[in-house]
Amino acid sequence: DRRDAFAGISAELGFARPLSEGATASARLASGFRMPQVHELYRLQRGQEVADIGPERLAGLELGWRRDWEGAGLALELFAYRKRDLVLRDAAGFLVSGGRTRHFGAELSFAHALGSGFALAGQLSLARHRYAFTRELAGGERIVAGRRIDSAPRRLAALALGRRFADGAEARLQLRHLGPYPTDAENLHVYPGHTLIDAELILPLGEDLVASLRIANLADLPHAERADFAF
Numbered sequence: 001d002r003r004d005a006f007a008g009i010s011a012e013l014g015f016a017r018p019l020s021e022g023a024t025a026s027a028r029l030a031s032g033f034r035m036p037q038v039h040e041l042y043r044l045q046r047g048q049e050v051a052d053i054g055p056e057r058l059a060g061l062e063l064g065w066r067r068d069w070e071g072a073g074l075a076l077e078l079f080a081y082r083k084r085d086l087v088l089r090d091a092a093g094f095l096v097s098g099g100r101t102r103h104f105g106a107e108l109s110f111a112h113a114l115g116s117g118f119a120l121a122g123q124l125s126l127a128r129h130r131y132a133f134t135r136e137l138a139g140g141e142r143i144v145a146g147r148r149i150d151s152a153p154r155r156l157a158a159l160a161l162g163r164r165f166a167d168g169a170e171a172r173l174q175l176r177h178l179g180p181y182p183t184d185a186e187n188l189h190v191y192p193g194h195t196l197i198d199a200e201l202i203l204p205l206g207e208d209l210v211a212s213l214r215i216a217n218l219a220d221l222p223h224a225e226r227a228d229f230a231f
Helices: 038-042
Strands: 012-020 023-034 056-069 072-089 095-115 118-131 155-164 169-179 195-206 207-214
Touching: none
Parallel strands: none
Antiparallel strands: 012 023, 023 056, 056 072, 072 095, 095 118, 118 155, 155 169, 169 195, 195 207
């Protein structure tokens, strides 16, 4: 029978500046937080009376550039973030705060109208996610500063080709790529990543009614939405 209260501040400051016809530069400073979850606070281990954890906090900088042409657009964004007070399970199996991570990366996106109702769009994200602290974890695992964060891929990409028909119907074929990533904190095991093909069809059935059909993983390739190494 207890009562726990947490407070946090989420702030943002940004600006955008036109550079030339159709081009814009932007910058953004932002901070945010994630409150402890119920299972983190109250699903305790034997011998633990209270979970000494607080909100996870994130702060960072983003720099962006965008250029638009007739029927096309290109955008680039660079980001650098730091997270602190990360919640983790220590060597005794207790949930504690104190973890820190660093995140750097770039995101590129584009869209281009090809004519005859066809359009091509794509996104690419290249990022570096690293631990910024060293600590023993439950199960004999060990986090070391500078190692990659498990379950955090360096590379994400998508490419979509779509067509809009005269009757309002749309068809889209999309390629989704997930790069390799470590599945444990010590980076001893790696998920190789995957590339999947999806298909989608949207049909207007009336003025206020639309039907859609989506087939995920059209080639039926084995893959994991998230891979984790347990034992």
